[in-house]
Amino acid sequence: MISSTIRAPRYGQGRAGGKLIVDGRDEVVFRKAEIAFKPLTRAQKRSLLKLLDATRETFNAALQERRDAYQHPSRTKIDMFQQFGHITGLRGVRDDVLVWGIQPLRWSMRRVDEAFSAFFRRVSTGETPGYPRFKGKGRWRTIGYDETTGWKLNLGGTKKHPRPHLYVQGVGVIPLSNPAVRQLRQYAERGGVPTTLTLTRANKEGSAWRASIGFGDLAVEQLPVAQPGSTAGIDRGVAVLVALASGATAAEAMRAPETSGIMHHADDLVSRLSSIRAAIIALQQDRSGKKKYGRRWRQLSRRIARLHRRASNIEENWARHTAKHLVTEHEVIVLEDLNLQAMMRSAKGTIEEPGKNVAAKSGLNRALAQAAPARVARWVAVKAESAGLGRRIWLVNPANTSQQCSACGVIDATNRITRETFYCGSCGHYEHADINAARNIRARGLAAERAWNEAGRPGLVRPKPRLRRRKRPPPETAS
Ligand SMILES: [Zn+2]
Known part of the structure; x- marks a missing residue:
């Protein structure tokens, strides 16, 4: 690592x-495989979007609880594992958020925990702390699983679904493209074991998604x-x-x-990027004459965003090869x-x-x-x-x-x-x-x-595992 x-x-x-x-x-190393997919049916798309909202709601509720506790005069601290405990209390009360299992809700709570840890670290180092914030719909795109429950990668298919697929509880079967199957099989052949999963909404409508599967125990290439x-x-x-x-x-x-x-x-890279840059500038000029958020304006915006993505991909490939x-x-x-x-x-x-950060202020060329x-x-x-x-x-x-x-x-x-x-x-x-x-x-x-x-060639200091159980206080016994 x-x-x-x-x-x-x-x-x-x-x-x-x-x-x-x-x-x-x-x-061995840990690696992630990224897979693009589209929901198979409208029902699947709805389910994914509902799950996304349920995890966002969980994040906001867990954040609220921590804020209340922190602002209370007693300064009670609530930790992640105490919050995990609340999930079982949802049974019978909010069964609608439990259809996907408890893992995605725990993942949201871990995100809150990380936000607070980062906040307290910034406070202690004297940086601008920036209190953790509630997530609006536009700021919450990812569903995650830190453990292998609630989903399964079936590269050999199953009896009912013989083709390779990813199964997600409450969402169903997500078929995998051939290139994705090739990459995943390679990881499996190197001894890789699927351990984590994230599902990220790739567009506003929720018609395009990305799955990222984390593999542990992947043998190094030597x-x-x-x-x-x-x-x-x-x-x-x-x-x-x-x-x-x-x-x-x-x-x-x-x-x-x-x-x-x-x-x-990077001459080759720079020349390829500069032709894309010229195309982006032309489209931006074209767009400036159109009615903002009108049909034509949105069409041009999509094309500009696509070019930014292409530039980013070219750069990524160049960097990887170099x-x-x-x-x-x-x-x-x-x-x-x-x-x-x-x-x-x-x-x-x-x-x-791509549309937001890049090319906003500081010269498109440099940004690219x-x-x-x-x-x-x-x-x-x-x-x-x-x-x-x-x-x-x-x-x-x-x-x-x-x-x-x-x-x-x-x-x-x-x-x-x-x-x-x-x-x-x-x-x-x-x-x-x-x-x-x-x-x-x-x-x-x-x-x-x-x-x-x-110094005797000491090994690296390994980062601690992300999910480390803290010692819990012994249960209070009634006397
Ligand atoms: Zn000199």
Whole structure:
């Protein structure tokens, strides 16, 4: 499991320190398979939407209870397991919300619990706390199951429904497409066991949905390293999305950055995105002359949203391939510590709400490409973990990586003479600016790795399981 950046301890001092987030020692990993589906019948669609509303209602009720308790002078604290206990009390009173089983309701309560934990964490660290909020219909799209009751993945079909399908209690049989079945079978062949499920409404009407099935115990690939012992430092810019320095000389890098395997240019990605950008701008201009929310306006909006999704998919594929290449080549990969979690959120935002977040304010061009470096970082971590064989991912301090000379170590803001060129006024070192930055990142990773070796190569700090039962107070005995 990839260690969260919050828990990962630092190895090494100052700038030469770093956090290890993947150690390549896992035998098995957890992965999610995403499947798009449409409800088979109107009744199934209605049932899914009703379940979505029941879980939202549960979230809001559980939140209300916690708020009341928190604001009460006694400051009573209610925990998740106490709230789980309320579900059985619904029997005979609200049987309508129990037809799907208790798991989806528990999942909503866990979401409340997480919202409160995050709230109290922000309070304790002095951040803007932001009290957990009630969810309106537009802000609640997902139904979840943390355990394997209430649903079943039947890849071999059943007697009554011989084709592969996903069965959900109270919703019925959801058929799986052939590509989905192929992916799910692959996971099963690697020993994967389906353990969690989420169902997400993919459009407003509820006619399109996504199922995400989490597989535990998936055997790692044990993918051999093409250059054993090699360490890559990765600089994530926007013009050149990824540059890495694995030991080639400055002269080699300047002569043939594309062919020496030192830089990954995103020219292809950028040109494909810019044609989409042109199409989006044309449609937006067309739309501006139409009556807002009219038939034609909505039609154009749908086409714009589709283009945003396409751009996002192209970027995701590019990031995945680049990451796979990096992980195949190198044993150790060093990235800048740029708040991976926030980046993962932003990359996700562009997928989920293409019309809203992207292109709103800050220039469409940048918006279309800005998630790419973060996507590469995320995929590098995921692919390295799956590859196994001792692969390590380090996150290092990003300060001054573009202003420091990789040859003599002097930091000077005037060293970067153009966006592309680095020239050290102190020692005369001259190099492509992104490669110079990548070398600095690599050097910081190597220093952290040395400190880690001296510490005896300790394993990762594993995040705690999500559903950990707290010790309950013993039941009060009547005397
Ligand atoms: Zn220098």
